[in-house]
Every structure is written in structure tokens, then in C-alpha cells.
Amino acid sequence: MKIDIISVVPRLMESFFAHSILSRAREKGLLEVNIFNLRDYTGHKNGQVDDYQFGGGAGLVLMIEPLVNAIESLKKNTQYDEIIFLTPDGEKFEQRKANALSLKENLLLICGHYKGIDQRVRDNFVTKEISIGDYVLSGGEIAAAVIVDAIGRLLPGVLNDETSALMDSFQDKLLAPPVFTRPEVFRGWKVPEILMSGNHSKIEEWRHDQSQQRTKERRPDLLDEGQQNEIART
Ligand code: ADE
Secondary structure, three states: OEEEEEEOOHHHHHHHHHOOHHHHHHHOOOOEEEEEEHHHHOOOHHHOOEEEOOOOOOOEEEOHHHHHHHHHHHHHHOOOOEEEEEEEEEEEOOHHHHHHHOOOOEEEEEEOEOOOEOHHHHHHOOOEEEEOOOOOOOEOHHHHHHHHHHHHOOOOOOOOOOOHHHHOOOOOOOOOOOOOOOOOEEOOEEOOHHHHOOOHHHHHHHHHHHHHHHHHHHOHHHOOHHHHHHHHHO
């Protein structure tokens, strides 16, 4: 899979991808991430990429011309499945969306800054708009990093244990169960006995039960009616 990213602060992004699980995915050739500096695509002097908004108001807007130059130049080499703009007014990013995007071949992510990007870029080039949550970040880079990380770890071969991504919180709309490792007793605090029993079907049952209880307590909004009834019965 290939993910291209357009940013005004490419160095911020490079360091993230150089030191995460994704660096292994890149080394193994499972994921290619390329970061493009928007300033390389401006025809304006001093590398200008932003300007005041028409109609007045505080905050700068990324200009249409460098963005279109960058997008059109990248599109010459790659047919993108989606061109995604990261923005707080986009669709909320969830595990389901990460799963769907991890099946694509080529993605282009556009990071906004300041007040955002000229609306005409959104209207004419962007195919999807994504928000990572109801808060405003100073730029789309952190949101892009979140999305690349969430997608990248789902690619087959990136995680050592192929099943572990499937056991994550949210994969089946349930939070993950608690986990423990050695020692079995620490300051008198014991690991639940069932986990030491070697009885795999009982362990799976216990984990499922814990997941349901956790979800009910912490994120009841994730449970659909059927699941809520099932828990109420147990
Ligand atoms: N850019 C600024 N805030 C953002 C958010 N919450 N999600 C995605 N991109 C953003």
C-alpha cells in the first residue's frame, strides 16, 4: 500500500514515521509513505503557500494554486483510490473506517493548516474528509499520522501476531479485555486464575465477558440493542 501526504511541515511527519511500528512496515516493503512539501509546489516568491481569506476574518488559508500543483503532479504517477483532507468538520474516524481504508492501494492525504484550505480544492479534488475527533488541532499532520498508524498496523505482515489486530478494542464494537504478564503475583496482586488454567475455551469466554462488561461500563454507546440485551441477561 502507498500513502502520499502533502504537508507544510514535512519534517514533523518524517520523524513520526521513522520511529514507530510503521518504520518496520516500510522496511518490509508493506507500506510506502511519501511526504511532499507543499512549498515545493508554489510559484510564489519566498515559498508562500497561504494568504488572507476573502471577506475578512482572522486566520490564513492554504492557497489553491500550490495545492492543485501538488495534487496534479502526484496524480500523474499514481491513481489514488481516495484523496483525503484532514479537517475537524470531516466524518469521524473510527476503526471501521481504518479497516476499509487498509484495503485500498493508494491514498493521498492533505494536511490543512491555519484556517484550512481554499474550498475549491475540497470541491474539485478531495474525495473524502476525515476528522479524528471533536477538537481543533493546529494542523492536519497529527491527524494524518493517526490515520496512517491505524491503517498501517492492519496490513497483513506488519504486526508479528496476525490475529492481534483483530482482537483490538473496537474491532467488534467491544473494548479489549484486560491483559496480564509475568510475574503471576506482584505485591500480593494476583493475575485472574482463569488465565493460568490452560483451558482455552474458558479463557476466551472470560475475555469476551470482560470485554462486554468494560464496554457496558465505559462506552455503552458502542453497544447495539442486541448486545445490551445479551449483557443484561448474563
Ligand atoms: N485538523 C485540525 N483539527 C483536526 C481534526 N480534529 N481532525 C482532523 N484534522 C484536523
